[in-house]
Amino acid sequence: MSPEEFRRHGHAAIDWIADYWASLDDLPVRAQVAPGDVRRRLPASAPEQAEPFDALLADLDRVVVPGLTHWQHPRFFAYFPANSSPAAILGDLLSSGIGAQGMIWATSPAVTEVEQVVLDWFAEALGLPDGFRSDSAGGGVIQDTASTATFTALLSALHRASGGVARVDGVGSEQWRVYGSTQAHSSLVKAAMMAGLGARAVRTVAVDPTTQAIDVAALRGAVVEDVESGLRPVMVHLAAGSTSTGAMDDVAAVAEAVREWDVWLHVDAAWAGVAAVCPEHRDFLAGVESADSFVTNPHKWLLTTFDCSTFWVRDRAALTGALSILPEYLRNAATESGEVVDYRDWHPQLGRRFRAIKLWAVLRTYGLEGLRAHIRSGIALAEHVAALVASDDRFEMVTEPSLSLVVFRLRAGDEQTLAAMEAVNASGEAYLSHTTVEGRAAIRLAVGSWRTTEADVDRTWRALQEAAAAEA
Numbered sequence: 001m002s003p004e005e006f007r008r009h010g011h012a013a014i015d016w017i018a019d020y021w022a023s024l025d026d027l028p029v030r031a032q033v034a035p036g037d038v039r040r041r042l043p044a045s046a047p048e049q050a051e052p053f054d055a056l057l058a059d060l061d062r063v064v065v066p067g068l069t070h071w072q073h074p075r076f077f078a079y080f081p082a083n084s085s086p087a088a089i090l091g092d093l094l095s096s097g098i099g100a101q102g103m104i105w106a107t108s109p110a111v112t113e114v115e116q117v118v119l120d121w122f123a124e125a126l127g128l129p130d131g132f133r134s135d136s137a138g139g140g141v142i143q144d145t146a147s148t149a150t151f152t153a154l155l156s157a158l159h160r161a162s163g164g165v166a167r168v169d170g171v172g173s174e175q176w177r178v179y180g181s182t183q184a185h186s187s188l189v190k191a192a193m194m195a196g197l198g199a200r201a202v203r204t205v206a207v208d209p210t211t212q213a214i215d216v217a218a219l220r221g222a223v224v225e226d227v228e229s230g231l232r233p234v235m236v237h238l239a240a241g242s243t244s245t246g247a248m249d250d251v252a253a254v255a256e257a258v259r260e261w262d263v264w265l266h267v268d269a270a271w272a273g274v275a276a277v278c279p280e281h282r283d284f285l286a287g288v289e290s291a292d293s294f295v296t297n298p299h300k301w302l303l304t305t306f307d308c309s310t311f312w313v314r315d316r317a318a319l320t321g322a323l324s325i326l327p328e329y330l331r332n333a334a335t336e337s338g339e340v341v342d343y344r345d346w347h348p349q350l351g352r353r354f355r356a357i358k359l360w361a362v363l364r365t366y367g368l369e370g371l372r373a374h375i376r377s378g379i380a381l382a383e384h385v386a387a388l389v390a391s392d393d394r395f396e397m398v399t400e401p402s403l404s405l406v407v408f409r410l411r412a413g414d415e416q417t418l419a420a421m422e423a424v425n426a427s428g429e430a431y432l433s434h435t436t437v438e439g440r441a442a443i444r445l446a447v448g449s450w451r452t453t454e455a456d457v458d459r460t461w462r463a464l465q466e467a468a469a470a471e472a
């Protein structure tokens with residue numbers, strides 16, 4: 001493809017995206033295909049002869065779109081929406097066009113320095129403590145996902161707690177313990193598995209049945225008990241917005257409760273953290289200045305195309321101590337001078353894309369005012385859903401709404417709740433997901449897209465009411 005052809009096909013690809021968005025409202029939200037349907041429409045082998053690029057765009061319409069669940073659909077309310085935005089997409093495209101590898105400062109200084117500045121901006125925008133900034137002992141880095149960030153936090157915690165032994169000798173015979181509530185994201189157990197501690201190293205702590213937040217006294221009791229039995233607490237994972245119900249663990253109270261042990265506090269605010277761009281929605285992060293690390297995903301609710309997970313640590317020496325390794329072929333004067341950050345020491349992988357461009361593009365194109373308006377609109381729509389739930393006797397709230405997440409059920413019971421949700425999902429009108437809370441089924445409705453309006457919420461609600469009537 002010549003540069004001139006690239007220009008022409010590039011315009012066509014952008015047109016394709018704009019047309020796709022324009023068509024979303026009329027498409028069923030959830031994919032309507034059976035296993036194997038997409039594969040069957042594709043040839044068994046790659047073409048020997050070059051094909052025109054237009055043929056690929058045609059196959060997007062013919063093969064791919066019918067096999068998609070439309071995450072950018074205005075009535076996608078399942079899981080946590082992972083929204084894209086025009087600014088982020090263009091930023092991502094520019095990053096691909098530049099095609100730089102930012103593994104170390106020397107392989108492209110701008111990749112590192114723009115990322116540092118953007119993360120300092122973003123930390124300030126979220127009201128995070130100065131100790132996470134790049135001009136302090138801490139700093140931020142963009143990870144692919146919150147799962148990787150949590151794994152990285154655990155490796156840093158092990159490095160610190162083992163006095164640097166873990167990176168050389170492995171986890172050894174110490175009986176390390178990691179703590180999280182019953183509502184902690186599954187990536188915590190996965191991190192323990194990947195770190196070689198095993199799933200059993202994670203001690204699960206009870207939650208308050210009403211708020212679903214970690215029971216701080218139970219956490220303290222568990223740590224005391226473990227220490228008395230000779231086990232070594234290494235990290236406490238806090239859910240600042242749990243995946244199931246948006247529950248908020250009390251960061252300040254937990255920090256106070258485990259203060260006497262040198263245990264790493266990791267705050268997982270993967271979904272909710274970005275709401276802190278609004279000063280009035282920051283309370284749930286009270287105490288975050290005691291945290292050793294913090295993660296939030298602009299790729300969930302802040303308009304930044306997947307993947308973009310922003311991760312900060314208070315002591316970057318623990319992080320780079322755990323992960324740095326310098327093969328001969330990467331030796332260079334800048335690294336040796338100690339004046340630069342080499343991000344390859346901040347995450348498991350070596351190579352890295354210029355992901356900061358898309359977050360930079362989002363911050364500049366929307367401005368913090370625009371981002372606050374986006375967050376506020378999601379929260380207002382969730383409050384609207386909660387009012388609709390309250391207005392219909394067949395439904396009830398399960399937990400208090402948490403930011404843009406509403407968790408509710410049919411009073412009739414679990415079977416009816418799940419059947420009503422499945423009826424809406426199968427119809428393609430909207431897409432919702434479920435959870436269980438205190439052993440009972442519940443429907444989750446998470447607002448996130450910049451394209452979702454009150455009319456979309458009302459339409460989804462009518463579909464749910466019809467499904468509830470059919471279940472009655």
Ligand SMILES: *Cc1c(COP(=O)(O)O)cnc(C)c1O
Pocket residue numbers: 080144145146147148185187239241242243268269270271297309
């Ligand atoms: C979504 C989510 C995660 C996992 O996010 P990834 O970036 O997909 O790894 C972790 N924790 C919480 C609380 C989440 O909501």
